[in-house]
Amino acid sequence: MKQFFSSLTNQLVFFIITMAVVVFAAAFSLFFLSERDAVVTKAYKLAESSLLYSYEFVEGNLSEIEHETAAIKQWLSADFNNDKEIVDALSRMMVLDKLIVGMSVAYDSLPKMIYVSRDSANHLSVKLLNDKKSYNYFEMDWYKTPMESGKNVWSEPYFDTGAGNDLMATYSDVLFDEKGSKIGVVTADVTLATFSRLLERDMPYLSAESMIISKNGLLIAHNDLSKLGQAVGDLNVRNKIMFSMQVSATDWRMLTLTDKEEVLADFHKMSIMQAIIFLLGIAAIVVFLRLIIKHITRPVVKTEEELKIATKIQMSMLPKVFPPFPSRNDVDIFAYIKPAKAVGGDLYTFLIKDNKLYFLIGDVSGKGVPAALFMAITKSTFDSLVNYFSDPADILRAMNDLLTEHDSFDMFVTLFVATLDLQTGEMRYCNAGHNPPVILSGGNKRAFMSVKPNIPAGVMKDYPYETEKLQLDNHTTLLLYTDGLTEAENSRKELFGNQRLLDTLANASVDEQPNRLIKRVEDAVQRYVQDAEQNDDIALLAVNYSFPHELRLPNKMSIISNLNSFLETIGEELNLSPALTMKLNLALEEVVVNIIRYAYESETKEEQIVIRLTHTESQLVFTIEDSGIAFDPTAITPVDISLPVEDRPIGGLGIHLIQQIMDEVSYNRIGNTNQLQLKKIIHNS
Amino acid sequence: MEVTIEKNSAQVVINLSGRLDTTNSEAFDKKIADFIDTPPADMVVDCRELTYISSSGLRVFLSLQKSANKAQKKLTFRNINAEIKEILDMTGFSQILSILK
Numbered sequence: 001m002k003q004f005f006s007s008l009t010n011q012l013v014f015f016i017i018t019m020a021v022v023v024f025a026a027a028f029s030l031f032f033l034s035e036r037d038a039v040v041t042k043a044y045k046l047a048e049s050s051l052l053y054s055y056e057f058v059e060g061n062l063s064e065i066e067h068e069t070a071a072i073k074q075w076l077s078a079d080f081n082n083d084k085e086i087v088d089a090l091s092r093m094m095v096l097d098k099l100i101v102g103m104s105v106a107y108d109s110l111p112k113m114i115y116v117s118r119d120s121a122n123h124l125s126v127k128l129l130n131d132k133k134s135y136n137y138f139e140m141d142w143y144k145t146p147m148e149s150g151k152n153v154w155s156e157p158y159f160d161t162g163a164g165n166d167l168m169a170t171y172s173d174v175l176f177d178e179k180g181s182k183i184g185v186v187t188a189d190v191t192l193a194t195f196s197r198l199l200e201r202d203m204p205y206l207s208a209e210s211m212i213i214s215k216n217g218l219l220i221a222h223n224d225l226s227k228l229g230q231a232v233g234d235l236n237v238r239n240k241i242m243f244s245m246q247v248s249a250t251d252w253r254m255l256t257l258t259d260k261e262e263v264l265a266d267f268h269k270m271s272i273m274q275a276i277i278f279l280l281g282i283a284a285i286v287v288f289l290r291l292i293i294k295h296i297t298r299p300v301v302k303t304e305e306e307l308k309i310a311t312k313i314q315m316s317m318l319p320k321v322f323p324p325f326p327s328r329n330d331v332d333i334f335a336y337i338k339p340a341k342a343v344g345g346d347l348y349t350f351l352i353k354d355n356k357l358y359f360l361i362g363d364v365s366g367k368g369v370p371a372a373l374f375m376a377i378t379k380s381t382f383d384s385l386v387n388y389f390s391d392p393a394d395i396l397r398a399m400n401d402l403l404t405e406h407d408s409f410d411m412f413v414t415l416f417v418a419t420l421d422l423q424t425g426e427m428r429y430c431n432a433g434h435n436p437p438v439i440l441s442g443g444n445k446r447a448f449m450s451v452k453p454n455i456p457a458g459v460m461k462d463y464p465y466e467t468e469k470l471q472l473d474n475h476t477t478l479l480l481y482t483d484g485l486t487e488a489e490n491s492r493k494e495l496f497g498n499q500r501l502l503d504t505l506a507n508a509s510v511d512e513q514p515n516r517l518i519k520r521v522e523d524a525v526q527r528y529v530q531d532a533e534q535n536d537d538i539a540l541l542a543v544n545y546s547f548p549h550e551l552r553l554p555n556k557m558s559i560i561s562n563l564n565s566f567l568e569t570i571g572e573e574l575n576l577s578p579a580l581t582m583k584l585n586l587a588l589e590e591v592v593v594n595i596i597r598y599a600y601e602s603e604t605k606e607e608q609i610v611i612r613l614t615h616t617e618s619q620l621v622f623t624i625e626d627s628g629i630a631f632d633p634t635a636i637t638p639v640d641i642s643l644p645v646e647d648r649p650i651g652g653l654g655i656h657l658i659q660q661i662m663d664e665v666s667y668n669r670i671g672n673t674n675q676l677q678l679k680k681i682i683h684n685s
Numbered sequence: 686m687e688v689t690i691e692k693n694s695a696q697v698v699i700n701l702s703g704r705l706d707t708t709n710s711e712a713f714d715k716k717i718a719d720f721i722d723t724p725p726a727d728m729v730v731d732c733r734e735l736t737y738i739s740s741s742g743l744r745v746f747l748s749l750q751k752s753a754n755k756a757q758k759k760l761t762f763r764n765i766n767a768e769i770k771e772i773l774d775m776t777g778f779s780q781i782l783s784i785l786k
Contacts, residue, residue: 560708579768582737586772589739593707641777645750653740653776660775 008301012293017286024278032271036264040241043263046204047243047256054198055254058212058221059247061099061194062171066152068093068100069173069186076105076175076186083114087126090116093188094124101160101168102189105175106137108147108182113137117189146172146185154250157192157220157229167192167228169220195221196228207259209235215251307369311343314372317379319349322515330422330548330614331357334514336522336540338484344537345371345413346482347379351386355422355614355621358386361480361541362415362434365456374411378403378457382417392417392430393467396457400432400465403458412458416451416480422614423623423677425472425547430465432457435486438505440477446505448498449478474547475510477517484536488525491532496525514542548614548621553592555600555607555626563588563611570613574620576682584620584680587661590654591624591633591676599628599674615682619663622678631674632667633658687734688716696727702734705742714745721748724758733764743778750782761785 004010075089090103094116102117113129129135137143142155155170168189175184192212199210200223212221217232232255241263244255294301315337322334335348345364350357360382364371381399389395396417403413416437418429429449433456436448454465481501488496504524508517518540525538551566553559564585571581592609600607610625638659639652659665664679686709691698697720705713714721720728728749746762753760763785765773773779 557707560706564704564706579771582768583772585737586739589706593739593741639776641780643777645747645754645781648747648751648781653743656776657740657772 008297008304009290009293012297013286013289016289017282020285021282024282028274028278035271036267039264039267040260043204043241043258044243047208047241047258048245050204051210051243051245051254051256054195054201054210055245055247057198058195058252058254062154062190062247062250064097065100065171065188065190066173068097069103069152069171069188072103072105072186073173073175083128086114087116090114091124091126094118099190099194100188101166101191102187104187104189105184106143106187107175107184109184111136111138142170142172142187143185146174147182150174150182154214154252156214156216157218159229160189167196167220169214192220192228193225196223196225199223204256205258205262207262209257211255211257212247213253213255220252307343310369310372311339314343314376317376318347319351324350325352328422328614328616330546331420332514332544333359334518334542336518336538338534338538340484340534340537341367343369343372345375346484346537346539347375348480348539348541349379349382350541350543352422353386354390356390357420357422357543357545358418359420359480359541359543360415360417361437361482361539362413363482363484363537363539364413365411367537370411374413378413378415390419391467392419392428393465396430396432396465397463400457400463401461404461412456414456414482420472420543420545422545423548423612423621425474425476425545427470427472427478428467429470430454430467432465433459435481435483437481438479438501440479440505440508440510441473442475442510444506446502446508448502472545474550476545477508477510477512477514478543478545479505479517479521480541480543481521482537482539484534484538485521485525485540487536488529488538489532489535490529496528500524500528511544511546514544517542517544548612548623550613551611553609553611555596555605555609555628556603557593557596560589560592563592566611574615574682580682583661584622587658587678588622588624590658591678594633594654595624595626595628595631595674598633599626599631601629618681618683620680620682622680624676624678625673627673630669632669633676634665634667686713688713690717692725694726696729697725698729698731700731700734704737705735705745706737706739707741710739710741710745713742714748717745717749721752724753724756724760727759728753728761730760730762731764732762732766732769735766735769738769738772740776743772743776746778746782759783 005014072089072093076086086105090105094100094103102115104113104115106113111130111132115127115129116124117127118124129137132138146153152171152173155172157167157169160166160168169192171188171190173186174182175186177183195212199221203210203223210223211219213232214220219228219230219232222228235257237257239260240257241260242255242257244253246253318337319335323332325331325333333350337344337346337348339346345367346362347364348361350359362378364374364378378399381402382395385395385398389398396415399415414434415432416429416434418427420427429451431451432454436451438446439449440446449470452466452468455463486496486498486501501521504521508520521540549570551562553562567581567585567588570576571578588611595609596603607626607628612623614621633655636652636655638656639649641656658678661680662678663681666677668675668677686703686705689700691700699717750760761783765784770779773782773784
């Protein structure tokens with residue numbers, strides 16, 4: 001994924017397409033929702049218009065029946081009390097209205113009911129009822145309900161088993177006398193099959209159901225006749241579009257149900273098509289966008305690629321092979337650099353020359369390409385200057401001269417330049433406005449080095465940089481860093497800081513391998529900043545130093561055996577031949593004997609002799625230090641070995657042996673100490 | 686460092702073993718002081734067990750050689766190992782001492 005976003009083209013395409021998808025998707029959803037509403041609304045309209053036709057028919061027929069019973073009532077009240085006349089009136093009405101399959105007049109005062117019915121062959125027949133035994137109509141709903149309420153009612157639908165097994169409904173009209181008392185009812189039995197057949201026509205959708213529902217929720221009419229008489233509650237209304245209207249003559253409702261799915265089917269098909277076109281469109285845009293952006297950004301991409309190459313070149317300027325001195329046991333180094341941008345202005349370097357470690361860390365002001373170039377100049381200047389100067393201040397002054405030569409650079413670099421005499425542990429350093437290194441040494445000492453800050457190089461010509469000195473203890477680690485470390489920010493813009501750095505190192509052992517030490521610091525910073533963006537380069541350089549093999553001897557002849565075991569140990573450790581070990585032993589014995597005899601003059605006052613060994617693959621370097629009187633053994637005239645035995649002097653053999661065994665012998669008087677250095681070239685198998 | 690001395694009428698054999706260095710060369714010198722002062726007969730220094738010699742040891746050898754020469758007695762060094770021989774070569778001692786191969 002990281003790989004994908006590293007390309008500028010991919011980044012641009014990704015963001016543009018994301019925008020496009022968001023905008024289009026929003027428009028599409030809006031369109032989809034409003035269009036769907038429109039389709040549903042249209043379905044309602046369609047249901048309404050198809051239902052309206054049936055409605056008018058039903059409404060018309062029902063109100064006609066109501067008018068007809070009302071007319072009968074009027075006739076009855078106009079002294080129409082002859083049974084025959086009643087039968088005639090009912091019959092006439094039934095001839096007129098084919099919907100009516102039966103009419104009756106039933107009285108309340110005595111069991112009397114006149115009933116005219118029509119059979120399936122359209123013949124009318126009359127029944128007269130004078131007793132309750134054969135048919136007790138007082139208990140029937142069509143009679144009881146209107147008589148109790150005094151209101152005309154339509155009955156619930158029912159199946160009439162007598163006349164053709166049709167679904168029927170009865171309208172009951174209450175009869176009143178002149179005084180307004182209820183005296184009976186006039187009824188009309190209506191077959192409802194007509195309505196169902198009516199509903200069968202003009203269905204707006206294939207899945208549509210049209211129906212008429214009674215007050216109590218029974219199906220009076222339905223386009224599917226098999227459902228007649230069922231309760232409306234049995235109908236499945238989930239995911240249906242429902243349209244209903246009240247039939248005003250009755251408490252009935254007319255209802256249309258249509259599957260939403262069917263209504264929306266075409267719309268959904270169209271939406272899928274639109275979505276496909278939308279996706280194809282996006283894909284096409286991606287392709288074209290890539291082509292166009294690639295074309296437009298070609299120069300930018302080229303610069304980006306060149307920057308990557310520049311980063312590689314820049315990084316290759318810094319020592320990258322660790323451990324850098326695998327054959328040495330006195331010094332180990334590890335470094336780490338993490339530029340905030342492609343190229344950075346932090347630098348470090350180190351090298352060993354004449355058994356002296358030269359090292360440097362620095363931070364160029366500013367960032368990016370200019371900083372990187374300035375860093376490259378700084379680094380190569382240092383590299384060439386160490387060939388001419390060995391003192392840090394000399395090096396720094398020369399660097400400053402070169403960097404201030406061109407005022408137009410308007411850039412500067414903070415530097416910490418140091419040398420470490422690997423033989424003696426003497427560190428010389430000179431600072432140019434750089435953060436003081438942290439020093440880790442025995443007794444849990446973890447502290448910032450005391451360093452004169454001075455000013456960065458490249459700022460002021462002829463600034464008087466001066467070398468400072470520090471004698472390192474055996475087993476000391478120095479951590480050099482750039483301010484990208486201490487000024488690393490977390491997401492709350494708080495700095496990592498000096499204290500956190502010291503705390504991080506508090507648990508580190510003095511002899512912790514430099515790579516582990518740096519990993520420790522690196523992890524601590526990572527934990528601190530989390531995902532916050534790195535805004536400055538970070539460079540770390542850890543130098544771990546321990547004295548070379550060292551032997552401290554008192555000025556007593558009796559300690560010669562200590563020297564013996566010291567050399568046995570070295571011989572074993574460095575895999576030297578026994579013959580060589582013996583010769584080295586001999587040379588050192590001669591040196592030590594000379595010191596005890598001549599430099600200290602007397603064994604009575606306790607003094608010390610220090611022997612140190614550093615080595616590389618090809619040479620051993622012994623340094624023998626004493627604080628006796630100035631005594632240069634190389635100044636002793638060596639014995640003339642060609643003399644015959646009689647003329648041989650007793651002395652002078654020692655120095656002769658030393659010079660024979662060693663490849664180079666040099667003497668220095670430094671302060672109050674004699675320092676004799678013996679080099680031996682070795683050829684390790 | 687161990688020194689054993691075998692004497693008979695014909696010669697004195699001095700057997701050296703271990704390290705002949707500054708710490709014990711004086712003791713060695715004392716032990717054979719009589720022979721240095723007045724060499725009684727021909728002398729043989731057997732170095733079979735000698736592993737190390739420093740300049741102070743060489744000096745004792747030199748004194749012994751000098752007095753033997755003076756007294757016109759024969760002094761030979763024998764069974765010298767390669768390492769010691771190298772040191773004798775370095776110092777020119779292999780020319781002034783009579784070394785039995």
